[in-house]
Amino acid sequence: MQPLSEDLAQNRPGDAVRRKIRELQPNPVLRLVDWYRPRSEIFHWASGLRGEQITAKRLKRLRGHGWLTLHAVQWVTGTDIDHLAIGPAGVFSINSKRHPGKTVWYGDRAVTVNRAPTRHIAASQSEARRVARVLTTHCGFAVSVRPVISVVHAAKLTVKSADPPVLVVEVNHLDRVLSGLSPVLSTDQVSHIYEVARDARTWSG
Template identity: 30%
Template sequence: MSALRVVPANRHGRERLYVCRPDGSNVAWYDRETGRVNLLGEDSRDAVLQALKPFLTGPVTVGPPPVPTPAELARLTLHPDDDLAPNRPGEALLVALDRDPAHHRLRPDPRRRALTAEETVGTALDGLEDAGWHTLHSIALPGGDRIHHLLLGPGGLFAVHALYARKTRVRVADPMVTVGRREPEPLLRRLRAVADRASYALTAEVHPLLALTGPADVTITVQPRTVRILQDTELPGLGRLGGVLKPADVEALHAMARDRRTWGRV
C-alpha cells in the first residue's frame, strides 16, 4: 500500500489523525487521547504505522476499532434532524426572537429576560460535562410545554426550569412562586408535571429543579415537595452528586433523550 496521507481532524471534541488512501478513503485513524491506532483492515498495519511514525509521541495500541456500545450505535444511527444534542440553551426562544424580533415595541420583551435565564443556567450545566454529566437544552413536548434543560449524570436526572430573577426578591409558597411584584403563579405544579412527563418518556425518575438567576433574596415558606430550588451560582455543586446512575446508564439515557422522537409520545 503506497502514498498514504495523514489528515488531522477534530471530531466530537477529540483530536484525531486519519490515514487515507490517494482516493480519500480511510484505512485507519489515530486517537491521540487514547493512544490508539484503529485499523479498518489488518493488511494495512505496517503501511499505516509507517505513515503515522512522525506523529506518534509514545507507545500506542494497534487494532480494529472497539465494538460500539448500544448507546454509541443509537447515536450513530440518529438522523441529524432528530438529534437534540446540538440545541443551544434557549434554542426555542432564539428561534422565536429571530422570527419576530419586534414582539413588544413599547416595553422590554420578556422573552429576552427568559433567554438570559436559560443561557445563564445552560452555561452552568454545560460546565458539568467533565464530571460525567450531559445536558440537553430546549426540549419541546407535545401541547406546547418545554423542558428548559434536561440534566443527566451520576446523581440522576433533573428537569431544570430557568427563572429570571435578577436583583429581585423571590417568594416560594408551594406551588406558587412570586418574583418581585408580579402575580404569583403555580410554577412548581407545572414543573412537577413536566418532570413526570420526562420520567414517562425515559422510563426513569426525573427530578424537578427550579434554577433562579441572580435573585436578591429567596424566601421559601415550606420546603417544596420533590422540587429542588437552587440559584444559578449553586448549580456547579450538582457535579458532586453521585451514586444513582452508572456511566453506561447515563450514556444510554442520554442517547434516548437526545432523540426527538422519544418526546413525541408524552
Template identity: 30%
Template sequence: MSGLRVVPTWRHGRERLYVCLRDGRNIAWYDRESGRVNLLTEDRRADVLHALDPFITGPVTVGPPPPPTPAELARLTLHPDDDLAPNRPGEALLVALDRDPAPARLLRTDPRRRALLAEQTVGEALDRLDGAGWHALHSVPLPGGDRIHHLAIGPGGLFAVHTVYARKLRVQIADPMVTLGRGEASPLLRRVRATADRASHALTAEVRPVLALAGPAGRVTLAAPPRGVRVLEDTDLPGLARLGGVLKPADIEALHAMARDRHTWLRL
C-alpha cells in the same frame, strides 16, 4: 523514531490518550480508566505501546476497539433533524426571536429577552458539568407546545430544570405559588413537577424537578421546603457535580442516547 505522537483529551470526565500519525490520523487510544489500549491497526502495536509507555499507569489490555454499545449505535444512526443534543440553551427562544422580533422601541422590554438570558445562564452552568460525567440537553420539545428548559443527566440522576429570570428580584415561594418581584403569584411549582413527571414517563426513569433562579436573586423566601422540588440559584448548579451514586456511566450514556432522540418525546 516511530513518528507517533500522543494527544491527551477529556470527554465526559474521562481521559483518553490518542496516538496519532504525523498527518494527524488516530491509530490507537488509551483509556486510563478502563486500562485498555484500543488499536485501529495491529501492525503498529509495538510502536503504539512504545509511544504510550510513559503514560501507562498499570496493567493494560491491548486489542481492537470493543463493539459499540446499543447507546452508541443509537447515536450513530440518529438523523441530524431528530438529534436534540446540538440545541443551544434557549434554542426555542432564539428561534422565536429570529422569526418574530420585537419592534425596536420594545426590544429592551421584550420578556423573551430576559427569559433567553436566564436559560443561557443556567444552560452554560450545566454544560460546564460535562467534565464531571454529566450531559445536558436544552429546549427539549414536548407535545402540545411545552418544553423542558434543560435536562441534566449524570451520576446524581436525572433533573428537569425550569429556569426563571430573577436578577435582583425578591422571590417568594409558598408551594405551589411563586412570586417574582412585584409580579403576580403563579403556581409555577405545579408546572415544574408536571414537566418532570412527563420526562419520567418518556424515559421510564425517575426525573427530579428543579427550579433554577437565574440572577442572582435579591432575596429568596420559602414559606416551607417545596415538595420534591429543588430550588437553586444558577451559582448553586455546580453543586450537582458532587451528587453521585444513582447512575453508572453506562446508564448515563443510555439515557442520554434516548433523551436526545426527538421521537422519545413524541410518545407523551
C-alpha cells in the same frame, strides 16, 4: 411542530425561545428594536433566553464529572424543556426563571415573586412527571426525574422548605447542588438515558 434538530444534542440553550421570537417578529430590524423595548413581548422572551443561556453556562461545569446535558428539548406541541441534566445523581428537568432584581420566596408548595404567586412549582412538577413517563417508556426501565428551578438574577432567594418537592436553586449554586447529591445511576445508565433523550423521536408522541 418540527423539532429544532433530530439530534437534540445539537440544540443550543434557548433555541426554542429564539424560534418563538422569530415567529413573533419575522422582520430582523423590527425584532432588534423590540428586543430592547421593555414593554414588548419580544423583550419578555429575550429576558427568558438570557436566563436559559446563564443556566446552561453553569451546567457546563458538570462536564467531566459524569454529567450530560441537553437544551431546548421540544415537545410536539411546541413547548419545550429548558434543560435536561443527566448524571450520577439522576435525571433533572430544569426550568430557568429569570427575575432580575426581584425577591423570590419558596415555601412548601409555592413560589412567589415580589409576593405575587406563580405556577412555577406546579408547572415544574408536571413537566418532570411527563419527562419521567417518556424516558421510562423508551429506556425500558424506570427513570425518575426530579424537577429543578434555576433562579437567575433575583435580588434575593429564600427557600423555607427543608425537603422541597422541587429544587429551587440560585443559578450560581446549581452545579454544586446537583453534583453534591447522592449517586443513583451507573455510568451505563447515564449514557443510555442520554442517548434516548437526545433523539427527537423520543419526544414526538
